[in-house]
Amino acid sequence: MHKSIQETLKTGWIVIGILAVMTVAEFIVAIAVDDKAILFALLLIAGLAKAWLIIQYFMHFGQLWEHISDAWFGMLSDDPEADGEED
Amino acid sequence: MTHEHAPRVNHRFDPLTINRLGLWLFLVSDASFFIALLSSRFFVVGTSTPEEVAQVLGLSLTILLLLSSLTAYRAEAAAEHGDVHGAKRMLLATMAMGIIFVFGVGFEWHEAFKHFPPSTAFGTVLFTLTGVHVTHVLTGVLTLGFVYFRVRNTDSIGDNQWAVEGAVKWWHFVDVAWVFIYPTLYLLK
Amino acid sequence: MAAFMPLVRGAIYAAIGFVIGAGISLGITNMTGEDAQEPLIVLGYVFAVIGWLMGVGMWKAWGRNWFGKSTDLNPSGGWERYLRFNIDHKVIGIQYITSLVVVFLLAGILAMLMRAELADSGQNVFTKTTYNTTMSLHGIMMVAVAVATVMGGFSNFVLPLMIGAEDVAFPRINALSFWVIPPVVVLLLLSPLFGGFDTGWTAYPPLSTQTPVGGLLFELAFLTFGISSILGGMNFIATIITQRAPGMTWGRLPIFVWSVLAASIISLTATQWVAYGLLMIIFERIFNMVFFSPPGGNALLYQHVFWFYSHPAVYIMILPAFGAELEIISHFSRKPLFAYRWVVRAFALIVALSFVVWAHHLFTSGMGESLHGPFMILTELISIPTGIVFLSALGTLWRSKLRLKVPLLFALGVVFNFTIGGLTGIFLADVATDIALQDTYFVVAHFHYTIMGGEIFAIFAAGYYWFPKITGRMYNETLGRIHFGLMFILYNITFLAMFIPGTVGMNRRVAEYPPEFESMNLIVSIAAFGLGLSFLPWIYNMLNSWIRGKKAPDNPWDATTLEWQTTSPPPLENFDEFPVVTGDPYGYGDETVTHARFGKPAHSAPAEGD
Numbered sequence: 026m027h028k029s030i031q032e033t034l035k036t037g038w039i040v041i042g043i044l045a046v047m048t049v050a051e052f053i054v055a056i057a058v059d060d061k062a063i064l065f066a067l068l069l070i071a072g073l074a075k076a077w078l079i080i081q082y083f084m085h086f087g088q089l090w091e092h093i094s095d096a097w098f099g100m101l102s103d104d105p106e107a108d109g110e111e112d
Numbered sequence: 113m114t115h116e117h118a119p120r121v122n123h124r125f126d127p128l129t130i131n132r133l134g135l136w137l138f139l140v141s142d143a144s145f146f147i148a149l150l151s152s153r154f155f156v157v158g159t160s161t162p163e164e165v166a167q168v169l170g171l172s173l174t175i176l177l178l179l180s181s182l183t184a185y186r187a188e189a190a191a192e193h194g195d196v197h198g199a200k201r202m203l204l205a206t207m208a209m210g211i212i213f214v215f216g217v218g219f220e221w222h223e224a225f226k227h228f229p230p231s232t233a234f235g236t237v238l239f240t241l242t243g244v245h246v247t248h249v250l251t252g253v254l255t256l257g258f259v260y261f262r263v264r265n266t267d268s269i270g271d272n273q274w275a276v277e278g279a280v281k282w283w284h285f286v287d288v289a290w291v292f293i294y295p296t297l298y299l300l301k
Numbered sequence: 302m303a304a305f306m307p308l309v310r311g312a313i314y315a316a317i318g319f320v321i322g323a324g325i326s327l328g329i330t331n332m333t334g335e336d337a338q339e340p341l342i343v344l345g346y347v348f349a350v351i352g353w354l355m356g357v358g359m360w361k362a363w364g365r366n367w368f369g370k371s372t373d374l375n376p377s378g379g380w381e382r383y384l385r386f387n388i389d390h391k392v393i394g395i396q397y398i399t400s401l402v403v404v405f406l407l408a409g410i411l412a413m414l415m416r417a418e419l420a421d422s423g424q425n426v427f428t429k430t431t432y433n434t435t436m437s438l439h440g441i442m443m444v445a446v447a448v449a450t451v452m453g454g455f456s457n458f459v460l461p462l463m464i465g466a467e468d469v470a471f472p473r474i475n476a477l478s479f480w481v482i483p484p485v486v487v488l489l490l491l492s493p494l495f496g497g498f499d500t501g502w503t504a505y506p507p508l509s510t511q512t513p514v515g516g517l518l519f520e521l522a523f524l525t526f527g528i529s530s531i532l533g534g535m536n537f538i539a540t541i542i543t544q545r546a547p548g549m550t551w552g553r554l555p556i557f558v559w560s561v562l563a564a565s566i567i568s569l570t571a572t573q574w575v576a577y578g579l580l581m582i583i584f585e586r587i588f589n590m591v592f593f594s595p596p597g598g599n600a601l602l603y604q605h606v607f608w609f610y611s612h613p614a615v616y617i618m619i620l621p622a623f624g625a626e627l628e629i630i631s632h633f634s635r636k637p638l639f640a641y642r643w644v645v646r647a648f649a650l651i652v653a654l655s656f657v658v659w660a661h662h663l664f665t666s667g668m669g670e671s672l673h674g675p676f677m678i679l680t681e682l683i684s685i686p687t688g689i690v691f692l693s694a695l696g697t698l699w700r701s702k703l704r705l706k707v708p709l710l711f712a713l714g715v716v717f718n719f720t721i722g723g724l725t726g727i728f729l730a731d732v733a734t735d736i737a738l739q740d741t742y743f744v745v746a747h748f749h750y751t752i753m754g755g756e757i758f759a760i761f762a763a764g765y766y767w768f769p770k771i772t773g774r775m776y777n778e779t780l781g782r783i784h785f786g787l788m789f790i791l792y793n794i795t796f797l798a799m800f801i802p803g804t805v806g807m808n809r810r811v812a813e814y815p816p817e818f819e820s821m822n823l824i825v826s827i828a829a830f831g832l833g834l835s836f837l838p839w840i841y842n843m844l845n846s847w848i849r850g851k852k853a854p855d856n857p858w859d860a861t862t863l864e865w866q867t868t869s870p871p872p873l874e875n876f877d878e879f880p881v882v883t884g885d886p887y888g889y890g891d892e893t894v895t896h897a898r899f900g901k902p903a904h905s906a907p908a909e910g911d
């Protein structure tokens with residue numbers, strides 16, 4: 026589960042690189058596109074993509090789910106013995 | 113972090129996971145606040161953006177905040193790998209960028225006052241969005257400051273692991289909010 | 302005396318905080334040359350709240366921790382633990398309930414004053430402004446009672462017990478969400494001294510941006526209250542996910558727990574919207590921003606934002622009320638809850654739908670006509686899940702041998718009253734009829750049927766039901782029945798009669814009205830005074846039984862759920878032996894089902910966040 030620090034740092038650089046490129050792209054798109062609605066849609070998509078990158082790679086949303094999901098689904102079973110023993 | 117009750121029955125969730133869940137829930141809540149905030153822009157001024165908006169400043173602030181997310185990320189990674197000194201350095205760097213960001217917004221406000229004071233429609237939106245956001249940035253700097261204060265004299269992270277992680281997550285969240293505020297304020301037509 | 306020290310210290314720190322905040326604000330306004338008064342109040346208040354919290358014990362229990370110092374949580378102690386920052390969920394539950402009962406009684410007195418004014422068509426008790434301030438105060442105080450008594454009070458006390466937990470997931474945040482309530486009450490009570498606010502609890506601009514300082518106090522109070530609901534919602538969701546006893550699967554959660562989960566989701570996300578609405582008003586007052594006024598601003602923005610919270614908020618009130626009602630009906634009819642799974646689905650559907658119906662409050666506001674149809678239909682769709690809850694209650698009661706104790710009487714009262722509340726809601730959801738009914742006493746009667754008839758009756762049901770567990774004593778059954786009988790009958794006379802002036806067009810929020818409505822209003826007023834008096838046996842019964850009542854057994858109702866399987870009142874750790882859940886919570890009439898067995902803990906890893 027533990028990645029090496031180099032790998033972690035590399036992920037960081039890649040993500041920030043993509044974010045920077047996308048930000049500049051947004052800026053250029055905003056100059057180039059004149060249609061209000063299309064611009065809105067493009068910026069919304071870009072924003073969602075950037076937010077997803079940060080949430081997934083910087084904030085480790087997946088990690089939370091990994092920890093919760095076991096017990097979450099364990100909670101669906103009605104067998105008291107089966108549930109509760111896993112750790 | 114501990115609670116002086118006898119040990120509980122439940123053994124499925126470690127305190128770290130519980131803290132994470134709590135923080136995520138709070139972030140969901142705060143995100144609803146930002147959604148409300150963003151929606152008012154469209155109510156008050158539609159999608160139009162005045163010419164005088166400081167485009168270069170906006171772009172620079174955005175890049176700065178993104179970069180501070182990288183240092184925050186590295187602070188967390190360092191802490192996780194037991195590198196306290198790296199963590200401290202990165203915490204300081206993040207706080208520094210946060211403070212520069214606050215001054216940047218201050219400068220922005222100084223300019224904005226001339227073109228669209230708060231009593232105009234666009235000024236209302238601009239000052240509210242940036243004002244609420246910069247308040248979040250300040251709380252972020254403050255939280256990071258607390259964490260720094262706690263680890264300043266130690267060589268091991270010890271039980272400050274969650275403190276680092278929580279503060280960093282909060283910082284990233286503030287960044288996510290800006291990811292939407294930036295295009296909403298500066299780029300729409 | 303020492304017991305009051307935390308409160309005294311809180312008050313002193315609050316005063317110091319106020320001076321600091323006001324000083325900072327004065328410095329700034331001096332520089333910018335703005336009007337000093339309202340910024341001073343806002344900033345002073347923010348610092349005062351921080352001072353208050355630290356003074357009542359948050360510094361000792363939590364604040365020191367931020368600086369890496371040791372903290373003193375000290376959850377135990379005698380009655381003085383109710384007077385300080387205490388992290389035991391049972392203490393916090395009692396703190397909530399008792400404070401909100403006081404608020405309820407104060408707001409009730411305001412209602413009596415209003416009915417005195419409305420007993421005849423002229424003006425006798427109030428001026429127009431003082432009437433409206435009274436009405437607004439009554440409204441917001443009762444809304445606070447309805448939102449927080451079950452969620453903050455009863456579920457704080459019983460929910461961790463019901464899921465076999467030792468406490469909530471974040472005990473310190475839990476204490477924080479209670480201790481911001483006293484500032485709310487203080488602000489609201491101060492507001493009449495500062496000119497009051499005649500906007501109603503809905504605070505629509507532009508009026509609300511122009512009220513005297515009293516209005517600002519109200520807005521700050523509402524905002525603070527929102528913080529409490531948000532943190533409470535967060536805490537309950539985390540608690541329900543992470544703190545259940547082994548074997549407490551989703552399908553075995555008592556229905557009350559489900560209802561609190563559903564309401565928590567709403568308070569977590571919706572409350573932020575009203576916070577933003579109030580913030581916009583404060584900004585407009587202080588910075589002359591133009592959210593709602595020309596150029597550009599749009600008065601409808603507030604109404605949308607406000608109802609995007611406040612419609613879901615009515616479900617923060619009613620969902621836990623449904624939960625308590627069904628819980629009590631199942632235990633007192635000695636039958637498994639009918640259609641348990643469908644009720645859970647219905648709760649989920651209610652949560653989802655509650656977010657997409659807000660504009661039914663705006664049919665006459667001038668919003669786009671094209672929105673009328675969709676919002677009418679979406680609103681009426683909510684009757685489907687609410688119908689399911691109703692059928693579950695009836696299905697559980699069907700052919701059962703009822704134990705007609707006071708909690709059940711009140712629960713049946715909820716079923717009856719909410720039926721009327723829900724049915725009259727349909728006329729308001731229907732655009733054609735709402736155009737005529739909006740802003741009349743019909744609306745007032747409708748929401749009193751849902752909130753008072755539903756939620757407040759459920760609060761009383763829950764109060765009698767859990768009284769033995771909370772206090773360790775039994776209440777007096779006869780007095781309880783007298784209370785129920787009087788309250789049920791007088792309540793229904795008061796509010797059924799109120800529909801009539803509404804349908805013929807009597808406006809709400811007026812101190813004076815055309816003489817033709819006089820006879821109906823007199824009936825309403827007389828019944829309302831009776832209704833007010835009907836609480837006297839209750840007050841006497843609660844106080845007397847708490848002090849002198851006979852000792853309650855651990856499980857006076859022979860109920861199956863976990864809170865009854867421990868002592869009354871429960872020990873600090875809730876259970877002497879740890880529960881392992883093995884079956885349904887409502888296994889009545891089936892010998893093979895036991896909800897839980899108890900034993901020594903198999904594992905022992907503390908798990909609690911903060």
Ligand code: HEM
Nearest residue numbers: 615618619661662723726727729730739740744748751752
């Ligand atoms: C079964 C479903 C319900 C329907 C269809 C319904 C419908 C409505 C509608 C359309 C209005 C707006 C009336 C107007 O201003 O013209 C309204 C007002 C109101 N309803 Fe309901 N409602 C329902 C249930 C509830 C519940 C469960 C509660 C609270 C627990 C509630 C509390 C209120 C309140 C407080 C108002 C008035 C708010 C104000 O203007 O001050 N309603 N209802």
Ligand SMILES: [Cu+2]
Nearest residue numbers: 612659661662
């Ligand atoms: Cu509504």
